Amino acid sequence: xxxxxxxxxxxxxxxxxxxxxxxxxxxxxxxxxxxxxxxxxxxxxxxxxxxxxxxxxxxxxxxxxxxxxxxxxxxxxxxxxxxxxxxxxxxxxxxxxxxxxxxxxxxxxxxxxxxxxxxxxxxxxxxxxxxxxxxxxxxxxxxxxxxxxxxxxxxxxxxxxxxxxxxxxxxxxxxxxxxxxxxxxxxxxxxxxxxxxxxxxxxxxxxxxxxxxxxxxxxxxxxxxxxxxxxxxxxxxxxxxxxxxxxxxxxxxxxxxxxxxxxxxxxxxxxxxxxxxxxxxxxxxxxxxxxxxxxxxxxxxxxxxxxxxxxxxxxxxxxxxxxxxxxxxxxxxxxxxxxxxxxxxxxxxxxxxxxxxxxxxxxxxxxxxxxx
Amino acid sequence: xxxxxxxxxxxxxxxxxxxxxxxxxxxxxxxxxxxxxxxxxxxxxxxxxxxxxxxxxxxxxxxxxxxxxxxxxxxxxxxxxxxxxxxxxxxxxxxxxxxxxxxxxxxxxxxxxxxxxxxxxxxxxxxxxxxxxxxxxxxxxxxxxxxxxxxxxxxxxxxxxxxxxxxxxxxxxxxxxxxxxxxxxxxxxxxxxxxxxxxxxxxxxxxxxxxxxxxxxxxxxxxxxxxxxxxxxxxxxxxxxxxxxxxxxxxxxxxxxxxxxxxxxxxxxxxxxxxxxxxxxxxxxxxxxxxxxxxxxxxxxxxxxxxxxxxxxxxxxxxxxxxxxxxxxxxxxxxxxxxxxxxxxxxxxxxxxxxxxxxxxxxxxxxxxxxxxxxxxxxxxxxxxxxxxxxxx
Numbered sequence: 001x002x003x004x005x006x007x008x009x010x011x012x013x014x015x016x017x018x019x020x021x022x023x024x025x026x027x028x029x030x031x032x033x034x035x036x037x038x039x040x041x042x043x044x045x046x047x048x049x050x051x052x053x054x055x056x057x058x059x060x061x062x063x064x065x066x067x068x069x070x071x072x073x074x075x076x077x078x079x080x081x082x083x084x085x086x087x088x089x090x091x092x093x094x095x096x097x098x099x100x101x102x103x104x105x106x107x108x109x110x111x112x113x114x115x116x117x118x119x120x121x122x123x124x125x126x127x128x129x130x131x132x133x134x135x136x137x138x139x140x141x142x143x144x145x146x147x148x149x150x151x152x153x154x155x156x157x158x159x160x161x162x163x164x165x166x167x168x169x170x171x172x173x174x175x176x177x178x179x180x181x182x183x184x185x186x187x188x189x190x191x192x193x194x195x196x197x198x199x200x201x202x203x204x205x206x207x208x209x210x211x212x213x214x215x216x217x218x219x220x221x222x223x224x225x226x227x228x229x230x231x232x233x234x235x236x237x238x239x240x241x242x243x244x245x246x247x248x249x250x251x252x253x254x255x256x257x258x259x260x261x262x263x264x265x266x267x268x269x270x271x272x273x274x275x276x277x278x279x280x281x282x283x284x285x286x287x288x289x290x291x292x293x294x295x296x297x298x299x300x301x302x303x304x305x306x307x308x309x310x311x312x313x314x315x316x317x318x319x320x321x322x323x324x325x326x327x328x329x330x331x332x333x334x335x336x337x338x339x340x341x342x343x344x345x346x347x348x349x350x351x352x353x354x355x356x357x358x359x360x361x362x363x364x365x366x367x368x369x370x371x372x
Numbered sequence: 373x374x375x376x377x378x379x380x381x382x383x384x385x386x387x388x389x390x391x392x393x394x395x396x397x398x399x400x401x402x403x404x405x406x407x408x409x410x411x412x413x414x415x416x417x418x419x420x421x422x423x424x425x426x427x428x429x430x431x432x433x434x435x436x437x438x439x440x441x442x443x444x445x446x447x448x449x450x451x452x453x454x455x456x457x458x459x460x461x462x463x464x465x466x467x468x469x470x471x472x473x474x475x476x477x478x479x480x481x482x483x484x485x486x487x488x489x490x491x492x493x494x495x496x497x498x499x500x501x502x503x504x505x506x507x508x509x510x511x512x513x514x515x516x517x518x519x520x521x522x523x524x525x526x527x528x529x530x531x532x533x534x535x536x537x538x539x540x541x542x543x544x545x546x547x548x549x550x551x552x553x554x555x556x557x558x559x560x561x562x563x564x565x566x567x568x569x570x571x572x573x574x575x576x577x578x579x580x581x582x583x584x585x586x587x588x589x590x591x592x593x594x595x596x597x598x599x600x601x602x603x604x605x606x607x608x609x610x611x612x613x614x615x616x617x618x619x620x621x622x623x624x625x626x627x628x629x630x631x632x633x634x635x636x637x638x639x640x641x642x643x644x645x646x647x648x649x650x651x652x653x654x655x656x657x658x659x660x661x662x663x664x665x666x667x668x669x670x671x672x673x674x675x676x677x678x679x680x681x682x683x684x685x686x687x688x689x690x691x692x693x694x695x696x697x698x699x700x701x702x703x704x705x706x707x708x709x710x711x712x713x714x715x716x717x718x719x720x721x722x723x724x725x726x727x728x729x730x731x732x733x734x735x736x737x738x739x740x741x742x743x744x745x746x747x748x749x750x751x752x753x754x755x756x757x758x759x760x761x762x763x764x765x
Binding site: 254257258265266269271274278279281282285286287288289290292307311314315318363368371372 | 640646663680681686698763
């Protein structure tokens with residue numbers, strides 16, 4: 001498969017890009033933020049997403065979805081990134097779907113159709129500390145009665161306070177097991193915190209939460225592989241969203257270079273800025289290609305996917321970070337104001353960069369996967 | 373079996389029968405490369421036989437038309453041919469600036485007579501060419517070149533000098549940018565061809581920081597060039613030069629701009645040893661290598677996307693400048709890490725154990741990557757102007 005969008009994908013982009021830009025531009029984020037919205041996203045917008053079939057893009061057709069791939073989901077994520085749209089798309093429609101589809105069984109049958117119909121918002125409860133360390137999960141699931149009892153603390157759970165179900169990774173006797181923990185389960189407390197990018201992420205406490213045996217996603221002790229699928233999809237999705245954030249910041253900055261005058265010249269005439277903008281262009285192009293490669297390998301179910309996912313998360317992280325830093329700097333004083341959008345790009349990038357492993361985490365993973 | 377499969381079988385059988393075992397060994401040094409030309413000395417009989425076999429089939433330039441010494445292969449067949457060569461690790465039978473540079477210019481701008489006359493000796497490895505572009509005063513600003521050809525009716529008299537002429541001291545002929553109109557900067561240059569044995573041509577190798585001398589200074593002192601020996605139109609040589617520079621960047625972008633595109637850390641972990649956690653036992657170097665590896669794998673994906681888009685006309689015409697910039701900067705970084713990994717051993721300049729200082733010489737050589745064929749700064753200028761459309765760039 002060539003590494004560019006085919007005609008169908010180009011058509012999808014042509015319909016999604018104007019839709020997101022019109023319905024959920026940066027002003028949409030500002031409106032939610034300034035009204036101290038307690039949900040973290042607009043349910044009206046999610047309904048519009050549903051009318052376009054977007055929440056179920058990755059859901060297999062047998063479960064009522066569109067059965068599309070990560071390349072297609074990436075198109076939506078890039079537009080979400082470019083417009084800084086608050087949305088549960090990444091956790092619900094990408095991360096959760098990847099896990100449920102991989103696992104199959106009762107929970108897949110229950111939740112995948114609900115995701116496709118736009119009814120269910122799903123949160124991913126993986127992290128437990130300030131840094132992403134999925135190999136050190138300490139939350140426990142112990143057998144109790146007909147099911148399990150969950151104890152532990154989760155953090156950085158996006159949409160955790162409103163999700164209809166949270167996918168919780170916990171330690172069982174001989175491995176990791178994933179659980180579908182419904183919203184009203186007794187013993188679950190979600191404490192939402194407003195983050196730098198105005199999104200809401202919860203600290204979730206699991207205190208003797210009792211779930212039935214059929215809450216297990218996949219098989220007991222065999223959650224490692226399902227967790228891997230969830231992580232690969234979510235990381236690639238976050239990388240795609242970062243490409244959108246970086247591209248949005250870069251486009252805005254290049255436009256500014258052509259408008260702003262100082263010393264009687266457009267500042268874009270200064271070679272000191274031209275070379276930095278050109279360098280940024282190269283980094284963004286490379287990041288985009290890398291993310292597309294990861295999406296392609298995910299869609300092919302290729303073995304090399306894990307390496308490329310880490311490469312994509314790290315590279316997109318580096319490139320988008322450069323884009324927002326150069327963006328604020330090249331905008332000068334106005335870039336420091338809340339009124340101007342470029343700062344919002346910097347904030348969103350920071351949150352996405354941290355989500356599911358930051359640049360340093362994934363660089364380290366690349367070293368490990370190459371045997372050093 | 374499809375026609376292409378049949379062709380593959382044919383090539384495979386031919387290679388099996390004609391590519392000597394010695395020519396399937398990796399190229400170890402410059403002596404293993406066959407450059408051809410009047411004065412070329414074959415290193416061994418196998419190198420000579422391999423060239424002759426390829427020449428007979430047109431396989432030194434497989435995609436050139438047969439009347440010009442090629443095999444007339446289609447793009448698909450050429451790809452198959454290259455795959456089959458690679459499969460058995462066959463060496464290139466003939467490397468030459470005639471094949472890489474002059475050939476494409478002749479195919480694009482030459483007359484039928486010129487194509488037959490010049491391309492065949494290139495394909496057969498009989499004439500070795502060098503390229504006369506840069507001058508001491510005209511590097512990045514190539515179009516300011518001053519070497520002048522005075523019109524004497526049926527010939528020009530050329531005076532001036534060129535620099536960075538690759539292997540000028542070993543070449544038989546030169547393709548050369550010469551000013552023929554001092555009043556017109558861009559439309560006052562002619563793309564001339566002449567014999568390096570002409571009276572008035574002298575060369576002087578330039579010793580580089582790598583200790584090697586692949587480049588020369590080349591001096592022209594009243595060199596007479598017949599007015600039939602040029603490509604394109606008189607005073608329109610800049611068009612040919614620009615075409616070739618674009619072609620060169622495309623070649624670099626499609627191939628080796630990023631150097632050896634594999635993980636660097638994996639290769640050095642052995643030399644360093646690992647700690648109890650199985651990590652390379654130098655945490656800061658490990659981190660730098662891993663960050664570099666991320667960029668290598670990312671650039672590999674970029675190369676794939678670039679070629680997919682370039683071949684189908686989707687790429688921005690100036691995107692090869694970005695590929696060259698990113699790739700050459702990456703390769704320089706690789707060699708910095710190679711030197712750091714090698715420690716004091718990598719400083720040895722001529723010991724046998726270090727293959728004659730291969731690491732420091734290779735490291736120093738890579739510093740030219742972002743200078744030759746357009747500097748990184750010029751690449752950034754082009755991106756700023758042609759892709760980002762920044763003002764006054």
